[in-house]
Amino acid sequence: MARDRQMRLGAFLMGVGHHAAAWLHPSVDPRALTRLGHYVHQAQVAEAAKFDAIFFADNVAMLGPPSELGALAALPYYFEPLSLLAAIAPQTERIGLVATASATYLPPYHLARKFASLDHLSGGRAGWNCVTSGSDAEAHNFGLDHQYEHAHRYARAGEYVDVVKALWNSWEDGALIADQQARRFYDPTRIHRIDHEGPFFKVAGPLQLDRTPQGHPVIVQAGSSDDGIALAAATAELVFTAQQSREDAIAFRTRLRAAASANGRDPDELLVLPGIMPFVAETREEAQRLHDELLALVDPRLGIGFVSGLMDTDLSQHPLDGPLPEPASTQGWQSRQKLLVDTARAEGLSIRQLIARIITARGHKTVIGTPTEIADLLEDWFAAGAADGFNIMPPILPQGLEAFAEMVVPELQRRGLFRTEYTGRTLRDHLGLPFPQTPALAAAAE
Amino acid sequence: MARDRQMRLGAFLMGVGHHAAAWLHPSVDPRALTRLGHYVHQAQVAEAAKFDAIFFADNVAMLGPPSELGALAALPYYFEPLSLLAAIAPQTERIGLVATASATYLPPYHLARKFASLDHLSGGRAGWNCVTSGSDAEAHNFGLDHQYEHAHRYARAGEYVDVVKALWNSWEDGALIADQQARRFYDPTRIHRIDHEGPFFKVAGPLQLDRTPQGHPVIVQAGSSDDGIALAAATAELVFTAQQSREDAIAFRTRLRAAASANGRDPDELLVLPGIMPFVAETREEAQRLHDELLALVDPRLGIGFVSGLMDTDLSQHPLDGPLPEPASTQGWQSRQKLLVDTARAEGLSIRQLIARIITARGHKTVIGTPTEIADLLEDWFAAGAADGFNIMPPILPQGLEAFAEMVVPELQRRGLFRTEYTGRTLRDHLGLPFPQTPALAAAAE
Numbered sequence: 081m082a083r084d085r086q087m088r089l090g091a092f093l094m095g096v097g098h099h100a101a102a103w104l105h106p107s108v109d110p111r112a113l114t115r116l117g118h119y120v121h122q123a124q125v126a127e128a129a130k131f132d133a134i135f136f137a138d139n140v141a142m143l144g145p146p147s148e149l150g151a152l153a154a155l156p157y158y159f160e161p162l163s164l165l166a167a168i169a170p171q172t173e174r175i176g177l178v179a180t181a182s183a184t185y186l187p188p189y190h191l192a193r194k195f196a197s198l199d200h201l202s203g204g205r206a207g208w209n210c211v212t213s214g215s216d217a218e219a220h221n222f223g224l225d226h227q228y229e230h231a232h233r234y235a236r237a238g239e240y241v242d243v244v245k246a247l248w249n250s251w252e253d254g255a256l257i258a259d260q261q262a263r264r265f266y267d268p269t270r271i272h273r274i275d276h277e278g279p280f281f282k283v284a285g286p287l288q289l290d291r292t293p294q295g296h297p298v299i300v301q302a303g304s305s306d307d308g309i310a311l312a313a314a315t316a317e318l319v320f321t322a323q324q325s326r327e328d329a330i331a332f333r334t335r336l337r338a339a340a341s342a343n344g345r346d347p348d349e350l351l352v353l354p355g356i357m358p359f360v361a362e363t364r365e366e367a368q369r370l371h372d373e374l375l376a377l378v379d380p381r382l383g384i385g386f387v388s389g390l391m392d393t394d395l396s397q398h399p400l401d402g403p404l405p406e407p408a409s410t411q412g413w414q415s416r417q418k419l420l421v422d423t424a425r426a427e428g429l430s431i432r433q434l435i436a437r438i439i440t441a442r443g444h445k446t447v448i449g450t451p452t453e454i455a456d457l458l459e460d461w462f463a464a465g466a467a468d469g470f471n472i473m474p475p476i477l478p479q480g481l482e483a484f485a486e487m488v489v490p491e492l493q494r495r496g497l498f499r500t501e502y503t504g505r506t507l508r509d510h511l512g513l514p515f516p517q518t519p520a521l522a523a524a525a526e
Numbered sequence: 527m528a529r530d531r532q533m534r535l536g537a538f539l540m541g542v543g544h545h546a547a548a549w550l551h552p553s554v555d556p557r558a559l560t561r562l563g564h565y566v567h568q569a570q571v572a573e574a575a576k577f578d579a580i581f582f583a584d585n586v587a588m589l590g591p592p593s594e595l596g597a598l599a600a601l602p603y604y605f606e607p608l609s610l611l612a613a614i615a616p617q618t619e620r621i622g623l624v625a626t627a628s629a630t631y632l633p634p635y636h637l638a639r640k641f642a643s644l645d646h647l648s649g650g651r652a653g654w655n656c657v658t659s660g661s662d663a664e665a666h667n668f669g670l671d672h673q674y675e676h677a678h679r680y681a682r683a684g685e686y687v688d689v690v691k692a693l694w695n696s697w698e699d700g701a702l703i704a705d706q707q708a709r710r711f712y713d714p715t716r717i718h719r720i721d722h723e724g725p726f727f728k729v730a731g732p733l734q735l736d737r738t739p740q741g742h743p744v745i746v747q748a749g750s751s752d753d754g755i756a757l758a759a760a761t762a763e764l765v766f767t768a769q770q771s772r773e774d775a776i777a778f779r780t781r782l783r784a785a786a787s788a789n790g791r792d793p794d795e796l797l798v799l800p801g802i803m804p805f806v807a808e809t810r811e812e813a814q815r816l817h818d819e820l821l822a823l824v825d826p827r828l829g830i831g832f833v834s835g836l837m838d839t840d841l842s843q844h845p846l847d848g849p850l851p852e853p854a855s856t857q858g859w860q861s862r863q864k865l866l867v868d869t870a871r872a873e874g875l876s877i878r879q880l881i882a883r884i885i886t887a888r889g890h891k892t893v894i895g896t897p898t899e900i901a902d903l904l905e906d907w908f909a910a911g912a913a914d915g916f917n918i919m920p921p922i923l924p925q926g927l928e929a930f931a932e933m934v935v936p937e938l939q940r941r942g943l944f945r946t947e948y949t950g951r952t953l954r955d956h957l958g959l960p961f962p963q964t965p966a967l968a969a970a971a972e
Contacts, residue, residue: 103704103706103711104706104709106706110704110706110711111702111704114646114702114735114736116615116616116646116647120616139734140635140636140639140734141730141734142717142731142732142733142734143734145719146712146714146717146718146719146732147714148710148714150712150714151709151710151711151712151713151714152709152710152711153711154704154711155711155712155734155735157734158734158735159643159646159647159735160636160639160640160643162608162609162612163608163609163612163640163643163644163647164612164643164647166608166609166610166612166613167612167613167615167616167647169562169613170562170566170613170616170617171616185633185635185636186632186633186636187631187632187667187668187669189586189631189667189668190586190606190631190632190636193586193606194606194609197605197606197609197610198609200560200562200605201562201605201609201610201613217730220729220730221633221635221729221730221731222633222635222729223633223727223728223729224728256557256560258549258556258557258600260549260550260552260556263550263597263598263825264594264597264598265549265556265597265598265599265600265601266592266596266597266601267597268592268593268594268596268597271588271592272592273591273592281669282669282670283666283667283668283669284587284663284666284667285588285667286588286592287588288585288586288587288588288589288601288603288604289560289601289604289605290560379709
């Protein structure tokens with residue numbers, strides 16, 4: 081059984097680490113996040129360990145205005161991620177390249193073209209993590225005074241994904257023929273305008289490049305709100321999620337698979353990868369030491385800033401040991417942020433206690449232990465149907481990724497839970513996802 | 527004198543060549559335009575020859591609807607050019623990387639971030655060729671029924687450039703400090719919101735990454751209309767232009783330099799590079815043969831399609847040997863397109879005659895000859911003040927670039943007209959352009 085069904089592993093790369101104080105750790109070079117080589121090295125480490133993909137999150141604003149408080153945090157989203165993945169592509173061969181891009185402020189034609197270009201440039205390794213932009217800081221960079229409301233964002237995102245997929249399918253497979261003798265660069269009967277007109281978008285198409293090696297890039301989704309689940313069930317092939325317990329993860333995955341089935345989809349074509357922040361070392365004590373060192377580096381003001389961001393409320397005006405005030409707004413909330421804050425309120429945590437609870441992994445599952453202990457947990461979740469694999473979020477980079485690749489991956493391989501070699505060339509191959517036929521071909525095959 | 531002032535050379539890369547029939551030539555692999563390696567090879571050839579930069583044009587639509595006529599032409603703008611340059615960056619070391627991006631349909635925050643990312647990723651080699659989108663096909667991909675009017679596009683572009691530059695300057699040099707001891711990742715007093723509010727754009731900033739190795743990417747402009755010249759004189763550092771004669775080129779460069787001076791700028795900080803399509807071989811006969819082979823491959827219908835595009839009028843409904851009809855509209859015209867059509871009308875050319883006149887180089891200067899003959903022409907224009915250098919547009923790729931690099935560049939170097947080694951690391955270094963200080967620093971220095 082274990083040998084038939086294997087885990088998928090994503091390497092979630094972010095700056096010099098996912099931990100809020102990563103850049104302050106003495107083993108970390110904080111300037112590394114400004115250097116291409118930092119990311120290329122990590123991609124190569126992940127590829128050598130046979131990860132399915134690397135993954136970059138993103139937003140489109142500086143988080144918070146320039147301030148002494150903001151200066152306590154490194155910049156998590158520095159390079160534009162599509163440019164970064166394009167630079168990494170020729171320096172890797174097999175590993176998938178997944179980037180977040182918001183469906184809120186970039187016209188869908190641009191997004192479809194960028195990801196189609198990356199899929200061609202990488203030989204079929206691109207994935208698009210579709211998110212919506214949920215902060216006023218981002219809205220302010222795009223002519224708006226406030227972000228769109230949550231439901232509006234998701235309704236718009238649903239149509240946006242439809243437009244992007246239609247553009248990706250606007251050339252049938254094989255429409256580019258480049259036949260010098262026939263003097264036909266393409267077959268015009270196999271290229272189609274999309275002529276989309278909806279409530280939010282009007283786009284004629286077709287795209288200006290042919291269908292990509294994967295048919296189209298893998299579609300990823302990371303929202304776990306009701307709207308996010310509906311969008312994922314309709315269109316996503318891979319879902320990243322934050323889950324604190326095995327039981328919650330099983331419930332989430334079960335719900336998502338049921339929703340996909342209800343949409344007439346094969347639930348096995350919708351993979352669920354919870355985020356895991358591993359603190360791994362040869363001994364448990366050593367792993368715990370790294371965890372504790374990082375927690376000790378968290379300035380209380382940084383935690384206040386982080387929770388203020390979650391709450392969309394300036395908590396620096398409230399006593400650190402007092403209760404949480406009411407949030408100013410819930411429009412920008414991601415579901416897991418809401419979950420964390422609701423939990424804190426239900427348990428009556430002070431602001432300080434809430435910070436300590438969530439600052440390490442931003443709501444994702446933290447695991448501290450030896451390679452065996454960490455592999456045990458991953459196997460347990462995987463076997464129980466809590467996950468199709470995991471999105472690994474190293475606390476510090478590149479060290480945390482190197483440690484996972486060197487210590488945990490071999491243990492998973494020994495157990496038959498993870499590949500020892502790539503068997504395909506594209507991200508779809510690695511994930512076991514089918515090649516999406518263009519609608520015209522699919523219709524003809526019926 | 528020649529040794530003091532040297533030419534700048536750009537390698538203008540487009541698909542498998544600039545000639546309208548390039549993809550049909552038996553020496554050309556038409557599918558090469560879909561492969562990253564095709565472009566990387568050309569960038570490396572240009573870098574080995576010490577070119578200042580490679581350059582990609584762009585638009586954001588398939589040119590013309592899918593049709594048998596369209597199928598006679600290869601796709602000139604296939605990959606999204608910023609992604610392509612990001613993939614080329616780590617496979618080159620010195621050569622400048624210039625991409626066209628339209629100021630019409632991409633929000634300025636996105637553009638500023640993409641080019642800033644490329645400048646960082648490439649160690650200071652990025653340039654932005656700012657154009658406006660002048661076709662209905664592009665408008666149709668972005669929710670509009672028709673393109674914006676010419677004057678509106680340029681007024682909007684002027685404000686757009688201001689926003690982009692303000693974002694590029696929103697971090698002062700040295701604002702990113704990454705000081706673990708002081709626990710400050712950046713100096714908040716040296717990062718500034720831009721809070722731009724104008725007729726067309728409202729953007730808060732700052733950018734989410736620090737000032738780039740070049741201060742900001744080199745700003746390039748390619749419009750030669752009155753509006754284009756005004757925009758270039760205000761903000762451009764490099765201008766690409768189509769000039770048929772030395773005298774016209776002198777007049778254009780003189781006018782542009784005067785306009786820059788009138789804006790209080792040093793005219794030597796605005797370089798003018800006319801496009802040149804070289805047919806070069808060891809003998810003139812051989813060079814002429816390539817020219818004639820390519821012209822013979824041009825299907826008359828393709829020429830009609832091209833001129834129809836220039837005229838924004840379907841000429842297939844008019845007799846090939848009859849006169850040009852009135853254009854349907856002049857809103858989308860670029861100045862050089864207008865010049866060509868006006869010339870044809872003044873000379874009473876038939877549609878067929880107009881096609882033969884302009885199909886080879888789309889209005890750019892064509893030069894056919896031996897390396898010595900071509901170097902003679904370039905030296906003559908350069909010495910006469912017609913150009914600061916040239917943007918080389920090979921008729922077929924990569925062969926035409928290889929031929930120019932192997933035969934013409936050494937001749938220019940022998941004459942002391944072109945560098946034999948790079949002396950700097952950034953595109954600004956190569957071009958001899960100053961490092962732009964951030965406004966705050968410039969003010970402090972006064």
